[in-house]
Amino acid sequence: MDFISTRTTAPAATLSQAIAAGLAPDGGLYVPRQLPPARPLQAGTSLAATAATLLQPFFAGDALEPALADICAAAFDFPAPLVPLATGNDHVLELFHGPTAAFKDFGARFLAACLSRVRAGQERPLTIVVATSGDTGAAVAAAFHNQPNLQVVVLYPDGRVSPRQAHQLGCLGGNIRALRVGGSFDDCQAMAKQALNDAELQARVPLSSANSISLGRLLPQMSYYAHAALVHHATHGAPLNLVVPTGNLGNAMAAILARALGVPLGRIVLATNANRVLPDYFEGGPYQPAASLATLANAMDVGAPSNFERLRWLYAGDDAALRAAFTARAVDDAGIRATIADRYRRFGEVFCPHTATAVQVLEQLRASGEAAADAHWAVAATAHPAKFEAVVEPLIGREVPVPPALAELLQRPAHAEPCAPVYAALRGALLDG
Numbered sequence: 001m002d003f004i005s006t007r008t009t010a011p012a013a014t015l016s017q018a019i020a021a022g023l024a025p026d027g028g029l030y031v032p033r034q035l036p037p038a039r040p041l042q043a044g045t046s047l048a049a050t051a052a053t054l055l056q057p058f059f060a061g062d063a064l065e066p067a068l069a070d071i072c073a074a075a076f077d078f079p080a081p082l083v084p085l086a087t088g089n090d091h092v093l094e095l096f097h098g099p100t101a102a103f104k105d106f107g108a109r110f111l112a113a114c115l116s117r118v119r120a121g122q123e124r125p126l127t128i129v130v131a132t133s134g135d136t137g138a139a140v141a142a143a144f145h146n147q148p149n150l151q152v153v154v155l156y157p158d159g160r161v162s163p164r165q166a167h168q169l170g171c172l173g174g175n176i177r178a179l180r181v182g183g184s185f186d187d188c189q190a191m192a193k194q195a196l197n198d199a200e201l202q203a204r205v206p207l208s209s210a211n212s213i214s215l216g217r218l219l220p221q222m223s224y225y226a227h228a229a230l231v232h233h234a235t236h237g238a239p240l241n242l243v244v245p246t247g248n249l250g251n252a253m254a255a256i257l258a259r260a261l262g263v264p265l266g267r268i269v270l271a272t273n274a275n276r277v278l279p280d281y282f283e284g285g286p287y288q289p290a291a292s293l294a295t296l297a298n299a300m301d302v303g304a305p306s307n308f309e310r311l312r313w314l315y316a317g318d319d320a321a322l323r324a325a326f327t328a329r330a331v332d333d334a335g336i337r338a339t340i341a342d343r344y345r346r347f348g349e350v351f352c353p354h355t356a357t358a359v360q361v362l363e364q365l366r367a368s369g370e371a372a373a374d375a376h377w378a379v380a381a382t383a384h385p386a387k388f389e390a391v392v393e394p395l396i397g398r399e400v401p402v403p404p405a406l407a408e409l410l411q412r413p414a415h416a417e418p419c420a421p422v423y424a425a426l427r428g429a430l431l432d433g
């Protein structure tokens with residue numbers, strides 16, 4: 001299969017090329033030239049085996065095809081259980097059992113497994129430049145740690161990520177460098193973008209990105225939805241409906257693609273925080289990217305959801321069809337706080353702020369009857385609440401135990417290099433790295 005750009009002017013690329021490039025050269029996002037037909041999927045196989053079957057047509061004919069099973073085994077070596085909630089027919093799909101306790105571990109580990117093979121035998125290492133407001137950088141750093149021929153430079157706004165997030169970025173060492181930038185996340189992102197567009201620098205230091213537009217992160221995310229929906233369907237004979245906490249729309253886009261490949265998923269509803277670009281669009285307004293607002297669900301603080309371009313491609317640019325197919329609802333910080341406190345008080349359930357947006361949206365759908373009482377729904381639980389203890393613990397009045405993989409990272413000493421919020425400082429760091 002080959003891949004084309006959503007903006008259609010870039011030449012078609014192989015999967016390996018699209019994964020190595022990240023963004024297409026015309027500034028668009030890579031998408032498959034056409035969607036493969038529905039896959040012969042079976043419940044009861046492992047998550048890694050489901051992933052390999054689902055992803056096979058996308059790898060067909062590519063140099064990575066023979067390695068697909070190994071790549072899936074490496075990336076999907078921790079579970080994504082579908083766990084019932086106290087309220088009838090509601091579930092959480094727990095996506096936070098990886099090394100950094102967020103769903104981004106799946107995509108980052110799959111991308112690392114692909115890139116380490118794409119780069120094998122190259123003389124110079126490939127440097128991944130990531131600007132992060134927390135979760136992405138941690139997942140990418142952990143996934144690429146000790147991978148031969150690859151190194152990572154993470155930029156984060158000093159003092160503006162949580163202490164635990166900063167620790168996760170700085171504690172790995174080796175081929176991972178953490179730069180604490182004396183500026184904002186936007187400064188970090190602008191610096192990273194400038195490096196990725198600097199041809200003269202790239203001739204000396206090969207660079208790539210690992211943000212959520214990368215096909216190497218998007219495609220594998222279909223797998224946990226497929227695995228959960230197949231097992232659920234085999235048990236209950238009913239499709240699983242989803243609410244997905246949404247920022248750049250990568251995780252939800254993966255669910256939408258999985259459904260298009262024949263995975264037994266019902267409705268897919270998007271939950272956002274106070275950043276209302278998607279709810280406003282799906283309620284009939286124009287698509288209007290805006291500056292992002294800071295919220296308690298900070299990994300979803302996105303004013304211009306990058307994968308929206310892929311969603312429009314899937315619906316051939318037909319806004320009316322797109323609006324008819326999806327619902328998006330916003331939950332503000334007060335709603336996030338109330339949901340975390342209330343679910344704990346009533347049921348002893350503990351959610352991270354991102355997951356809480358989706359739990360709140362599901363409660364609204366149930367209350368209005370839009371989600372029928374006998375329909376089965378799941379909320380994607382995108383991070384472990386222990387990552388956001390400063391928000392969660394005061395609301396529930398107790399400590400949240402830290403999962404073992406995260407605890408292991410937090411025990412290591414951490415070190416980050418200071419970096420001025422100007423491009424020349426990043427360029428200098430890359431050249432003497």
Ligand SMILES: *Cc1c(COP(=O)(O)O)cnc(C)c1O
Nearest residue numbers: 135247248249250251299382383
């Ligand atoms: C990244 C992230 C999201 C948003 O996912 P997108 O793919 O950007 O929509 C939601 N929750 C958590 C915890 C995240 O880290």
